[in-house]
Amino acid sequence: MSVLDKRSAGRRQPRPGASPDTDAGDTAAADSTAGADKSAPEHGRSGRRGLPLALNAVSVALGIALWWALASAGFKLPTPPEVVSRAGTLIGDGTLADDALASLTRVLVGFALGTAVAVPVGFLMGWYGILRGLIEPWIQFFRTIPPLAIIPLAVVAMGIDETPKIFVIFLAAFLACVISTFQGVVNVDRTLINAARVLGAGDATIFARVVVPASTPFILVGMRVGLGSAWATLVAAELIAAQEGLGYRMQNAQLYYDLPTIFVGLISIGILGLLMDRVLLLAERRLTRWQERR
Amino acid sequence: MTSTPAKISVQHVTKTFSLGRQTFTALDDVSLDIAHHEFVTVVGPSGCGKSTLMNILAGLETPTAGRALVDGAPVSGPGPERGVIFQQYALFPWLTVRQNVEFGLRTTGVPKRERRARAEHFIELVGLERFADALPKTLSGGMRQRCAIARAYAVDPSILLMDEPFGALDALTRVKLQEQLLKTWSQDRRTVLFITHDVDEAVFLANRVVVMAARPGRVYDVVEVDPAFRRDEAFRLSPEFAALRNRVWHSVYHQEGRTAALSGSHSSPS
Numbered sequence: 001m002s003v004l005d006k007r008s009a010g011r012r013q014p015r016p017g018a019s020p021d022t023d024a025g026d027t028a029a030a031d032s033t034a035g036a037d038k039s040a041p042e043h044g045r046s047g048r049r050g051l052p053l054a055l056n057a058v059s060v061a062l063g064i065a066l067w068w069a070l071a072s073a074g075f076k077l078p079t080p081p082e083v084v085s086r087a088g089t090l091i092g093d094g095t096l097a098d099d100a101l102a103s104l105t106r107v108l109v110g111f112a113l114g115t116a117v118a119v120p121v122g123f124l125m126g127w128y129g130i131l132r133g134l135i136e137p138w139i140q141f142f143r144t145i146p147p148l149a150i151i152p153l154a155v156v157a158m159g160i161d162e163t164p165k166i167f168v169i170f171l172a173a174f175l176a177c178v179i180s181t182f183q184g185v186v187n188v189d190r191t192l193i194n195a196a197r198v199l200g201a202g203d204a205t206i207f208a209r210v211v212v213p214a215s216t217p218f219i220l221v222g223m224r225v226g227l228g229s230a231w232a233t234l235v236a237a238e239l240i241a242a243q244e245g246l247g248y249r250m251q252n253a254q255l256y257y258d259l260p261t262i263f264v265g266l267i268s269i270g271i272l273g274l275l276m277d278r279v280l281l282l283a284e285r286r287l288t289r290w291q292e293r294r
Numbered sequence: 295m296t297s298t299p300a301k302i303s304v305q306h307v308t309k310t311f312s313l314g315r316q317t318f319t320a321l322d323d324v325s326l327d328i329a330h331h332e333f334v335t336v337v338g339p340s341g342c343g344k345s346t347l348m349n350i351l352a353g354l355e356t357p358t359a360g361r362a363l364v365d366g367a368p369v370s371g372p373g374p375e376r377g378v379i380f381q382q383y384a385l386f387p388w389l390t391v392r393q394n395v396e397f398g399l400r401t402t403g404v405p406k407r408e409r410r411a412r413a414e415h416f417i418e419l420v421g422l423e424r425f426a427d428a429l430p431k432t433l434s435g436g437m438r439q440r441c442a443i444a445r446a447y448a449v450d451p452s453i454l455l456m457d458e459p460f461g462a463l464d465a466l467t468r469v470k471l472q473e474q475l476l477k478t479w480s481q482d483r484r485t486v487l488f489i490t491h492d493v494d495e496a497v498f499l500a501n502r503v504v505v506m507a508a509r510p511g512r513v514y515d516v517v518e519v520d521p522a523f524r525r526d527e528a529f530r531l532s533p534e535f536a537a538l539r540n541r542v543w544h545s546v547y548h549q550e551g552r553t554a555a556l557s558g559s560h561s562s563p564s
């Protein structure tokens with residue numbers, strides 16, 4: 001029984017979890033002989049970083065201006081100063097910090113658990129055809145159910161404390177990450193596995209030194225998608241009788257037509273999600289520096 | 295040469311691939327014996343099964359019929375005594391040149407110190423010392439090929455299976471690496487199976503040139519090269535070389551009156 005046999009089953013299937021990110025999608029080590037430069041590697045992009053950053057800032061400023069204009073034109077929107085002052089009070093009395101902490105904890109725990117389970121399951125599915133056949137229908141099935149729809153079940157089965165909230169976030173993160181990991185394993189270039197084999201590598205070495213690194217880009221993309229799903233599920237999860245949390249605060253504000261608070265919640269979620277995504281992006285850049293990007 | 299038992303023995307090997315409902319015969323009853331310390335080159339049109347033959351000897355494919363023996367034992371999988379250089383280089387893109395070269399030394403348990411030294415030596419041999427810590431993506435095609443060569447040499451295999459290893463190299467580097475290959479071949483008494491699409495190269499390096507034909511892949515002609523010839527520039531320019539070259543050229547390009555296309559640049563990895 002060789003690695004090839006185990007993997008051969010995984011070739012035909014089309015990509016189920018096509019991820020929104022593009023560049024980490026093809027690890028196939030397609031190396032073009034053209035355009036290879038003989039100078040020192042890495043560092044190429046840093047010089048051009050200033051302009052996009054400036055454009056980003058301009059874009060944000062324009063967006064806020066537009067928002068302000070719409071708010072003053074009579075649309076049902078709070079103005080930026082209203083939102084800022086509300087943010088001030090919410091920060092001042094500690095509500096925002098408590099809410100953010102509660103939400104962040106849920107997202108982080110759910111996301112961490114989801115990823116921690118998804119990566120080994122994805123590896124096992126990619127490596128052993130039998131496990132794949134057993135697990136895949138369930139994953140495909142649960143993928144089609146929005147997390148929101150799981151909530152009634154989760155509440156009945158798990159009560160109304162933290163468990164069901166974390167569970168739905170876990171599920172969202174898990175599903176996004178597991179498919180990506182599995183794809184990564186299935187897509188490992190067979191020539192590289194052959195190269196390792198002729199260099200004396202056994203199955204364990206091939207797994208640790210070829211399959212894992214080769215699927216890392218896929219896993220990281222899966223983690224980023226999973227993180228997005230985790231945040232997306234948060235507000236829904238906090239529908240479940242929460243006492244605090246950004247999603248809870250917004251739903252509470254909704255009862256009183258308290259638009260500024262809703263905006264503070266939205267912006268906080270956006271900023272926290274963005275920061276976490278940047279951290280993952282940084283990790284991705286670091287860990288997949290070897291990839292040829294086009 | 296046939297008095298000693300063959301180092302490599304290919305006996306009536308047939309390999310078919312099934313493509314959907316059809317089957318495709320990549321190798322049809324191929325037999326070939328390679329003696330210990332022999333240098334055999336293989337030329338033939340693209341798709342005639344050269345790489346398939348090499349993969350069978352490497353233990354990466356199994357013959358559909360017939361058998362392949364190495365040192366008298368049937369090949370049942372890859373082994374570190376058979377070094378392989380793939381047509382597609384197959385460097386690990388996440389490892390640096392040095393780490394790539396050290397890969398086989400790590401799997402075979404060579405202690406770190408010696409690993410370092412040996413990797414250093416072979417990286418120098420292929421002229422990549424300035425790029426030892428570079429990732430493959432920053433290397434040119436020829437440099438990647440040289441890295442793959444160093445990686446295979448480092449394990450010190452008694453058999454070298456090389457699939458168009460010098461295909462992406464410029465003429466100068468190619469001649470240099472040909473000389474180095476001949477040197478390690480004679481010094482370390484290796485047995486070499488060398489696939490190429492370059493008739494000159496095939497004749498220059500070989501004790502024996504095996505010409506293959508396609509559809510189905512088979513041995514079409516075998517041309518012996520007198521081992522008395524010294525592999526130097528004088529040989530390259532000699533009338534004997536020209537005669538051998540003509541003979542092989544004819545076998546490759548005018549197989550049974552039909553003009554066959556040689557596997558040329560289009561067969562290099564894309």
Ligand SMILES: Nc1ncnc2c1ncn2[C@@H]1O[C@H](COP(=O)(O)OP(=O)(O)OP(=O)(O)O)[C@@H](O)[C@H]1O
Pocket residue numbers: 311312313318319320339340341342343344345346347381511557561
């Ligand atoms: N895994 C495979 N499945 C189906 N067909 C295959 C497979 N591997 C090789 N073949 C077919 O077998 C034939 C021989 O392939 P092979 O790679 O050995 O040719 P080659 O002589 O090395 O050609 P080139 O000079 O272009 O490298 C080709 O027609 C190819 O399409």
Ligand SMILES: [Mg+2]
Pocket residue numbers: 344345346381457
């Ligand atoms: Mg080939």
